[in-house]
Amino acid sequence: METHSVLPEFFLELGWINLAYLVASILFILGIKGLTHPRTAVRGNALGALGMLVAVVATFLAKGLAFPYILAAIAVGSLIGAVAAARVPMTAMPEMVALFNGFGGAASTLVAASVILENGSHLTMQPLVATGASGLIGTVTLTGSVIAYLKLAEKMKSGAIHFPAQQAFNALVALVAVACGVWVVMQPDNATAYWALCVVSGLLGVLLTIPIGGADMPVVIALLNSYSGLAAAATGFVLDNNVLIISGSLVGASGIILTSIMCKAMNRSLTNVLFGTLGPTAGSATADEVYGGKVKATSPDEVAMLMDGAQRVVVVPGYGMAVAQAQHVVRDMANVLEAHGTQVEYAIHPVAGRMPGHMNVLLAEADVPYDKLIEMDAINPTMGTVDVCMVIGANDVVNPDARENPQSPIAGMPIIDVDKARTVIVVKRSLSPGFAGIPNPLFAADNTLMLFGDGKKAIQDLVAALKEQ
Amino acid sequence: MEGLILLLTIFALAVFVGFEIITKVPPTLHTPLMSGSNAISGITITGAILAVHVSSSPMVLWIGFGAIVLATINVVGGFLVTNRMLAMFKRKD
Numbered sequence: 001m002e003t004h005s006v007l008p009e010f011f012l013e014l015g016w017i018n019l020a021y022l023v024a025s026i027l028f029i030l031g032i033k034g035l036t037h038p039r040t041a042v043r044g045n046a047l048g049a050l051g052m053l054v055a056v057v058a059t060f061l062a063k064g065l066a067f068p069y070i071l072a073a074i075a076v077g078s079l080i081g082a083v084a085a086a087r088v089p090m091t092a093m094p095e096m097v098a099l100f101n102g103f104g105g106a107a108s109t110l111v112a113a114s115v116i117l118e119n120g121s122h123l124t125m126q127p128l129v130a131t132g133a134s135g136l137i138g139t140v141t142l143t144g145s146v147i148a149y150l151k152l153a154e155k156m157k158s159g160a161i162h163f164p165a166q167q168a169f170n171a172l173v174a175l176v177a178v179a180c181g182v183w184v185v186m187q188p189d190n191a192t193a194y195w196a197l198c199v200v201s202g203l204l205g206v207l208l209t210i211p212i213g214g215a216d217m218p219v220v221i222a223l224l225n226s227y228s229g230l231a232a233a234a235t236g237f238v239l240d241n242n243v244l245i246i247s248g249s250l251v252g253a254s255g256i257i258l259t260s261i262m263c264k265a266m267n268r269s270l271t272n273v274l275f276g277t278l279g280p281t282a283g284s285a286t287a288d289e290v291y292g293g294k295v296k297a298t299s300p301d302e303v304a305m306l307m308d309g310a311q312r313v314v315v316v317p318g319y320g321m322a323v324a325q326a327q328h329v330v331r332d333m334a335n336v337l338e339a340h341g342t343q344v345e346y347a348i349h350p351v352a353g354r355m356p357g358h359m360n361v362l363l364a365e366a367d368v369p370y371d372k373l374i375e376m377d378a379i380n381p382t383m384g385t386v387d388v389c390m391v392i393g394a395n396d397v398v399n400p401d402a403r404e405n406p407q408s409p410i411a412g413m414p415i416i417d418v419d420k421a422r423t424v425i426v427v428k429r430s431l432s433p434g435f436a437g438i439p440n441p442l443f444a445a446d447n448t449l450m451l452f453g454d455g456k457k458a459i460q461d462l463v464a465a466l467k468e469q
Numbered sequence: 470m471e472g473l474i475l476l477l478t479i480f481a482l483a484v485f486v487g488f489e490i491i492t493k494v495p496p497t498l499h500t501p502l503m504s505g506s507n508a509i510s511g512i513t514i515t516g517a518i519l520a521v522h523v524s525s526s527p528m529v530l531w532i533g534f535g536a537i538v539l540a541t542i543n544v545v546g547g548f549l550v551t552n553r554m555l556a557m558f559k560r561k562d
Contacts, residue, residue: 077541
């Protein structure tokens with residue numbers, strides 16, 4: 001490996017640092033393996049942290065490090081990280097993950113910058129190409145994540161932003177970014193080339209993220225997660241560092257898998273999410289045609305009576321439930337029902353919430369046991385035996401048009417078959433449409449009752465009514 | 470060239486290992502998986518530390534400083550917030 005290494009000799013003498021990196025890599029893999037079950041997940045996370053400690057301590061053994069700077073930087077980063085981790089509300093996890101993806105990308109860009117500024121003229125082809133890749137992917141990840149963060153935190157308009165000839169313009173910027181990458185390889189001692197690459201890649205990251213909005217944000221976060229891993233792996237090729245390559249590819253694989261799960265759950269291709277638009281089409285009916293005179297409103301007292309005799313109740317939560325902060329009162333409702341001998345479960349659609357698995361975390365925070373959270377594919381075959389199905393804060397993911405109307409813009413999207421339950425209660429402020437912007441025939445179905453109002457207040461009244469019985 | 474092939478081998482095998490274990494993570498834990506993999510991508514901290522060398526130019530020193538701060542936020546914040554979430558899943562056993 002010594003033929004093209006860019007590292008100072010002190011590092012190569014200590015080949016056993018690579019042995020410590022191997023241990024760290026194994027601990028990361030065991031750590032992710034721990035995440036395959038909630039029981040082993042805490043230990044898995046601890047193994048991952050231990051792996052990171054091993055890698056950092058091993059790196060400290062390299063000679064000639066400027067420790068005052070290193071320790072000060074670690075102290076600053078630890079303080080910021082610890083405060084952020086302790087304070088972030090669970091509803092804001094998507095923003096935090098988006099921002100952290102960006103930090104990962106930025107760190108990779110900066111490490112590659114340090115190598116090219118220090119050793120640029122001595123670099124061979126492999127580290128040079130890797131430096132270009134690291135700068136490009138890292139900066140796209142940084143600016144893309146910042147846009148995703150601003151959209152998720154509602155600090156900028158969350159909808160898709162389009163302008164004329166967008167595709168062509170983006171392709172042009174991408175070409176210029178690649179050209180800058182070639183410039184870096186041709187003139188490695190010219191720092192301007194690297195910074196130009198960063199500026200153009202930064203612009204590209206913004207351009208690729210602004211046309212994506214609303215319901216597609218979970219896909220973007222997962223994809224940027226993958227990019228942050230790939231940026232780390234590219235930096236591994238710059239430094240001949242195995243642990244960076246291994247960890248980076250684990251994270252890259254994880255992000256890609258989650259991206260593909262999210263796309264499947266919306267029945268869309270990644271290309272369509274990234275470049276296409278979703279909106280009402282000519283084939284969809286208007287709200288008046290769908291709802292006209294057929295929507296039945298109900299009251300908490302009536303719902304309490306329906307639930308009183310129920311054997312099986314299923315709750316279908318959407319992000320609206322978290323916005324209304326209703327997850328805790330929903331859990332209270334489940335407790336009362338369970339005390340009456342009713343079986344209560346939660347049906348979770350893969351895109352419920354604003355990032356993969358978000359709804360599960362929000363319900364876990366409200367002390368709902370994870371074995372009561374049933375995946376869509378597992379619960380759909382049994383929906384016919386459900387006495388009362390309560391939809392709270394969800395809309396498009398329970399729209400039967402996805403299954404029955406080939407003209408619908410969401411046709412083919414997998415949904416939770418709530419309409420097959422004996423009675424469906426939809427808790428909602430009004431008949432306003434979801435992200436897809438289309439009316440939902442479920443609200444007008446014979447077996448559906450609408451419980452209009454704020455989610456939290458409506459369920460509180462329902463719990464009070466249930467307790468009176 | 471031999472070194473590059475070796476690194477590519479490691480990369481390819483790690484991607485396969487990643488796909489094999491991550492497809493087994495249940496949807497319930499996908500958010501902790503993302504925050505946990507954020508923490509793991511903070512491994513860039515090792516590269517950042519090596520950049521902060523006594524012989525580094527002041528500019529590189531500060532670039533390395535910035536990289537360490539960002540990577541440490543990922544590492545510390547990522548592992549702590551993942552632990553906070555997973556504790557919520559665990560206590561109902």
